[in-house]
Amino acid sequence: xxxxxxxxxxxxxxxxxxxxxxxxxxxxxxxxxxxxxxxxxxxxxxxxxxxxxxxxxxxxxxxxxxxxxxxxxxxxxxxxxxxxxxxxxxxxxxxxxxxxxxxxxxxxxxxxxxxxxxxxxxxxxxxxxxxxxxxxxxxxxxxxxxxxxxxxxxxxxxxxxxxxxxxxxxxxxxxxxxxxxxxxxxxxxxxxxxxxxxxxx
Amino acid sequence: xxxxxxxxxxxxxxxxxxxxxxxxxxxxxxxxxxxxxxxxxxxxxxxxxxxxxxxxxxxxxxxx
Numbered sequence: 001x002x003x004x005x006x007x008x009x010x011x012x013x014x015x016x017x018x019x020x021x022x023x024x025x026x027x028x029x030x031x032x033x034x035x036x037x038x039x040x041x042x043x044x045x046x047x048x049x050x051x052x053x054x055x056x057x058x059x060x061x062x063x064x065x066x067x068x069x070x071x072x073x074x075x076x077x078x079x080x081x082x083x084x085x086x087x088x089x090x091x092x093x094x095x096x097x098x099x100x101x102x103x104x105x106x107x108x109x110x111x112x113x114x115x116x117x118x119x120x121x122x123x124x125x126x127x128x129x130x131x132x133x134x135x136x137x138x139x140x141x142x143x144x145x146x147x148x149x150x151x152x153x154x155x156x157x158x159x160x161x162x163x164x165x166x167x168x169x170x171x172x173x174x175x176x177x178x179x180x181x182x183x184x185x186x187x188x189x190x191x192x193x194x195x196x197x198x199x200x201x
Numbered sequence: 202x203x204x205x206x207x208x209x210x211x212x213x214x215x216x217x218x219x220x221x222x223x224x225x226x227x228x229x230x231x232x233x234x235x236x237x238x239x240x241x242x243x244x245x246x247x248x249x250x251x252x253x254x255x256x257x258x259x260x261x262x263x264x265x
Contacts, residue, residue, distance in 0.1 A: 020252065025241060028235060028241055029231070061248045129227065136228060156229040183211075
Protein backbone atom coordinates (compact mmCIF):
# COMPACT_ATOMS: atom_id res chain seq x y z
CA UNK A 1 0.00 0.00 0.00
CA UNK A 2 1.46 3.32 -0.99
CA UNK A 3 -0.40 5.19 1.70
CA UNK A 4 1.19 3.30 4.56
CA UNK A 5 3.75 5.45 6.30
CA UNK A 6 7.26 4.19 5.92
CA UNK A 7 8.55 3.42 9.39
CA UNK A 8 10.90 5.94 10.91
CA UNK A 9 14.15 4.80 12.41
CA UNK A 10 14.80 6.60 15.68
CA UNK A 11 17.02 9.58 15.16
CA UNK A 12 19.21 8.28 12.38
CA UNK A 13 18.40 10.09 9.21
CA UNK A 14 14.88 8.87 8.47
CA UNK A 15 13.27 12.22 9.17
CA UNK A 16 11.95 12.77 5.63
CA UNK A 17 10.52 9.32 5.17
CA UNK A 18 6.77 9.63 5.11
CA UNK A 19 4.03 8.23 2.89
CA UNK A 20 3.64 9.84 -0.55
CA UNK A 21 0.29 11.28 0.52
CA UNK A 22 1.78 13.00 3.51
CA UNK A 23 4.74 14.16 1.44
CA UNK A 24 2.31 15.70 -1.05
CA UNK A 25 0.46 17.53 1.75
CA UNK A 26 3.69 18.80 3.26
CA UNK A 27 5.59 19.74 0.09
CA UNK A 28 3.01 20.51 -2.60
CA UNK A 29 3.48 24.24 -2.14
CA UNK A 30 7.24 24.46 -2.76
CA UNK A 31 6.85 21.97 -5.62
CA UNK A 32 4.20 24.23 -7.20
CA UNK A 33 6.35 27.32 -6.76
CA UNK A 34 9.40 25.59 -8.27
CA UNK A 35 7.29 24.28 -11.18
CA UNK A 36 6.01 27.81 -11.95
CA UNK A 37 9.50 29.20 -11.80
CA UNK A 38 10.86 26.46 -14.10
CA UNK A 39 8.01 26.98 -16.58
CA UNK A 40 8.69 30.73 -16.76
CA UNK A 41 12.39 30.06 -17.10
CA UNK A 42 11.97 27.70 -20.04
CA UNK A 43 9.27 29.68 -21.85
CA UNK A 44 10.63 33.23 -21.71
CA UNK A 45 8.32 34.31 -18.91
CA UNK A 46 5.05 32.67 -19.95
CA UNK A 47 2.64 31.71 -17.15
CA UNK A 48 1.69 28.04 -16.81
CA UNK A 49 -1.92 26.91 -16.64
CA UNK A 50 -3.19 25.46 -13.37
CA UNK A 51 -3.56 22.11 -15.15
CA UNK A 52 0.10 22.18 -16.14
CA UNK A 53 1.18 22.86 -12.54
CA UNK A 54 -1.11 20.11 -11.27
CA UNK A 55 0.45 17.64 -13.72
CA UNK A 56 3.96 18.77 -12.77
CA UNK A 57 3.22 18.24 -9.05
CA UNK A 58 1.60 14.86 -9.78
CA UNK A 59 4.53 13.63 -11.86
CA UNK A 60 7.10 14.91 -9.37
CA UNK A 61 5.50 13.19 -6.37
CA UNK A 62 4.89 9.98 -8.35
CA UNK A 63 8.50 10.03 -9.48
CA UNK A 64 9.71 10.76 -5.95
CA UNK A 65 7.95 7.59 -4.80
CA UNK A 66 8.46 5.51 -7.93
CA UNK A 67 7.62 1.85 -7.40
CA UNK A 68 6.51 2.69 -3.86
CA UNK A 69 10.07 3.44 -2.83
CA UNK A 70 11.16 6.65 -1.24
CA UNK A 71 13.82 7.71 -3.71
CA UNK A 72 15.59 10.54 -1.91
CA UNK A 73 18.98 9.58 -0.54
CA UNK A 74 20.29 12.37 1.65
CA UNK A 75 23.89 11.26 1.21
CA UNK A 76 23.57 12.56 -2.36
CA UNK A 77 22.64 16.11 -1.42
CA UNK A 78 20.01 18.29 0.17
CA UNK A 79 16.33 17.51 -0.25
CA UNK A 80 15.60 20.94 -1.71
CA UNK A 81 18.36 20.54 -4.35
CA UNK A 82 17.09 17.10 -5.32
CA UNK A 83 13.52 18.35 -5.43
CA UNK A 84 14.48 21.31 -7.67
CA UNK A 85 16.21 18.96 -10.14
CA UNK A 86 13.28 16.56 -10.12
CA UNK A 87 10.61 19.27 -10.58
CA UNK A 88 12.60 20.91 -13.37
CA UNK A 89 12.94 17.57 -15.16
CA UNK A 90 9.21 16.90 -14.94
CA UNK A 91 8.39 20.43 -16.14
CA UNK A 92 10.71 19.97 -19.12
CA UNK A 93 9.07 16.61 -19.92
CA UNK A 94 5.64 18.24 -19.89
CA UNK A 95 6.85 21.18 -21.96
CA UNK A 96 8.20 18.81 -24.59
CA UNK A 97 4.64 17.52 -24.97
CA UNK A 98 3.15 21.00 -24.95
CA UNK A 99 5.81 22.78 -27.03
CA UNK A 100 4.77 26.43 -26.67
CA UNK A 101 5.67 28.47 -29.74
CA UNK A 102 7.90 30.93 -27.95
CA UNK A 103 10.30 28.83 -25.97
CA UNK A 104 14.01 28.66 -25.30
CA UNK A 105 15.84 25.46 -26.19
CA UNK A 106 15.01 22.96 -23.47
CA UNK A 107 17.75 21.25 -21.50
CA UNK A 108 19.25 18.62 -23.71
CA UNK A 109 18.37 20.60 -26.86
CA UNK A 110 20.67 23.49 -26.12
CA UNK A 111 24.14 23.94 -24.83
CA UNK A 112 23.29 23.34 -21.17
CA UNK A 113 22.00 20.03 -19.86
CA UNK A 114 21.08 21.27 -16.37
CA UNK A 115 19.34 24.60 -16.98
CA UNK A 116 17.77 25.41 -13.62
CA UNK A 117 16.32 28.80 -12.71
CA UNK A 118 17.78 30.56 -9.68
CA UNK A 119 16.00 29.92 -6.39
CA UNK A 120 13.43 32.63 -5.71
CA UNK A 121 12.45 34.11 -2.34
CA UNK A 122 8.92 32.72 -2.67
CA UNK A 123 10.42 29.29 -3.22
CA UNK A 124 12.61 29.63 -0.11
CA UNK A 125 9.62 30.80 1.90
CA UNK A 126 7.41 27.92 0.74
CA UNK A 127 10.17 25.41 1.46
CA UNK A 128 10.72 26.97 4.88
CA UNK A 129 7.02 26.53 5.75
CA UNK A 130 7.16 22.91 4.61
CA UNK A 131 10.21 22.26 6.76
CA UNK A 132 8.54 23.80 9.79
CA UNK A 133 5.47 21.62 9.18
CA UNK A 134 7.76 18.57 8.85
CA UNK A 135 9.37 19.52 12.12
CA UNK A 136 5.97 19.64 13.84
CA UNK A 137 5.09 16.29 12.25
CA UNK A 138 8.26 14.80 13.72
CA UNK A 139 7.51 16.36 17.08
CA UNK A 140 4.03 14.80 17.06
CA UNK A 141 5.62 11.39 16.42
CA UNK A 142 8.30 11.82 19.04
CA UNK A 143 6.68 13.13 22.22
CA UNK A 144 3.78 11.68 24.27
CA UNK A 145 0.39 12.28 22.68
CA UNK A 146 -0.93 14.28 25.66
CA UNK A 147 2.16 16.49 25.64
CA UNK A 148 1.71 17.24 21.95
CA UNK A 149 -1.98 17.97 22.49
CA UNK A 150 -1.16 20.56 25.15
CA UNK A 151 1.56 22.12 22.97
CA UNK A 152 -0.78 22.12 19.96
CA UNK A 153 -3.68 23.74 21.78
CA UNK A 154 -1.64 26.48 23.46
CA UNK A 155 1.13 27.24 20.93
CA UNK A 156 -0.50 26.38 17.61
CA UNK A 157 -4.21 26.95 18.23
CA UNK A 158 -3.74 29.87 20.62
CA UNK A 159 -5.96 28.50 23.38
CA UNK A 160 -5.17 30.00 26.79
CA UNK A 161 -3.06 27.80 29.09
CA UNK A 162 -5.62 28.29 31.85
CA UNK A 163 -8.47 27.11 29.61
CA UNK A 164 -6.47 24.04 28.51
CA UNK A 165 -5.59 23.24 32.13
CA UNK A 166 -9.25 23.41 33.21
CA UNK A 167 -10.44 21.50 30.15
CA UNK A 168 -7.95 18.67 30.75
CA UNK A 169 -8.39 18.72 34.52
CA UNK A 170 -4.73 19.43 35.24
CA UNK A 171 -2.89 22.30 36.90
CA UNK A 172 -1.66 25.35 35.05
CA UNK A 173 1.89 24.43 36.14
CA UNK A 174 1.47 21.06 34.45
CA UNK A 175 0.50 22.79 31.20
CA UNK A 176 3.57 25.02 31.39
CA UNK A 177 5.82 22.06 32.14
CA UNK A 178 4.49 20.12 29.15
CA UNK A 179 5.00 23.07 26.82
CA UNK A 180 8.53 23.54 28.12
CA UNK A 181 9.31 19.87 27.45
CA UNK A 182 7.73 19.99 23.97
CA UNK A 183 9.76 23.08 23.06
CA UNK A 184 12.93 21.37 24.28
CA UNK A 185 12.12 18.35 22.09
CA UNK A 186 11.44 20.67 19.13
CA UNK A 187 14.82 22.37 19.58
CA UNK A 188 16.50 18.98 19.76
CA UNK A 189 14.81 17.85 16.53
CA UNK A 190 15.70 21.09 14.73
CA UNK A 191 19.34 20.56 15.61
CA UNK A 192 19.48 17.33 13.60
CA UNK A 193 21.83 17.53 10.63
CA UNK A 194 19.01 16.94 8.12
CA UNK A 195 17.15 20.01 9.27
CA UNK A 196 20.21 22.18 9.71
CA UNK A 197 21.37 21.40 6.16
CA UNK A 198 17.95 22.19 4.74
CA UNK A 199 17.22 25.27 6.80
CA UNK A 200 20.44 27.06 5.93
CA UNK A 201 21.60 28.07 2.48
CA UNK B 202 14.17 37.48 12.83
CA UNK B 203 15.83 34.19 11.97
CA UNK B 204 13.31 31.55 13.03
CA UNK B 205 15.79 28.71 12.86
CA UNK B 206 18.30 30.54 15.02
CA UNK B 207 15.48 31.12 17.52
CA UNK B 208 14.71 27.40 17.51
CA UNK B 209 18.21 26.71 18.76
CA UNK B 210 17.87 28.92 21.82
CA UNK B 211 15.99 28.45 25.07
CA UNK B 212 16.45 32.01 26.39
CA UNK B 213 13.97 33.81 24.13
CA UNK B 214 12.63 37.28 24.85
CA UNK B 215 8.81 37.58 24.80
CA UNK B 216 9.02 39.16 21.31
CA UNK B 217 11.23 36.35 19.99
CA UNK B 218 8.99 33.72 21.56
CA UNK B 219 5.94 35.35 19.95
CA UNK B 220 7.67 35.40 16.56
CA UNK B 221 8.65 31.73 16.80
CA UNK B 222 5.17 30.73 17.94
CA UNK B 223 3.63 32.66 15.02
CA UNK B 224 5.91 30.93 12.49
CA UNK B 225 5.12 27.51 13.92
CA UNK B 226 1.40 28.24 13.98
CA UNK B 227 1.51 29.50 10.36
CA UNK B 228 3.20 26.29 9.21
CA UNK B 229 0.73 24.22 11.25
CA UNK B 230 -2.32 25.95 9.79
CA UNK B 231 -0.99 25.76 6.22
CA UNK B 232 -0.46 22.03 6.75
CA UNK B 233 -3.99 21.66 8.15
CA UNK B 234 -5.34 23.51 5.12
CA UNK B 235 -3.38 21.27 2.75
CA UNK B 236 -4.80 18.15 4.39
CA UNK B 237 -8.35 19.28 3.66
CA UNK B 238 -7.62 21.01 0.34
CA UNK B 239 -9.68 19.75 -2.61
CA UNK B 240 -6.83 20.70 -4.91
CA UNK B 241 -4.38 18.52 -2.97
CA UNK B 242 -6.94 15.69 -2.83
CA UNK B 243 -7.36 15.87 -6.62
CA UNK B 244 -3.60 15.71 -7.14
CA UNK B 245 -3.42 12.81 -4.66
CA UNK B 246 -5.90 10.85 -6.79
CA UNK B 247 -3.77 11.45 -9.87
CA UNK B 248 -0.59 10.44 -8.02
CA UNK B 249 -2.26 7.26 -6.82
CA UNK B 250 -3.35 6.45 -10.37
CA UNK B 251 0.21 7.02 -11.57
CA UNK B 252 1.70 4.86 -8.83
CA UNK B 253 -0.80 2.08 -9.49
CA UNK B 254 0.06 2.02 -13.19
CA UNK B 255 2.42 -0.71 -14.40
CA UNK B 256 5.97 0.64 -14.80
CA UNK B 257 6.55 2.48 -18.08
CA UNK B 258 9.64 4.09 -19.51
CA UNK B 259 9.22 7.82 -19.07
CA UNK B 260 11.31 10.46 -20.80
CA UNK B 261 13.89 11.55 -18.27
CA UNK B 262 15.57 14.90 -18.58
CA UNK B 263 18.09 14.34 -15.81
CA UNK B 264 20.25 11.52 -14.61
CA UNK B 265 18.44 11.34 -11.26
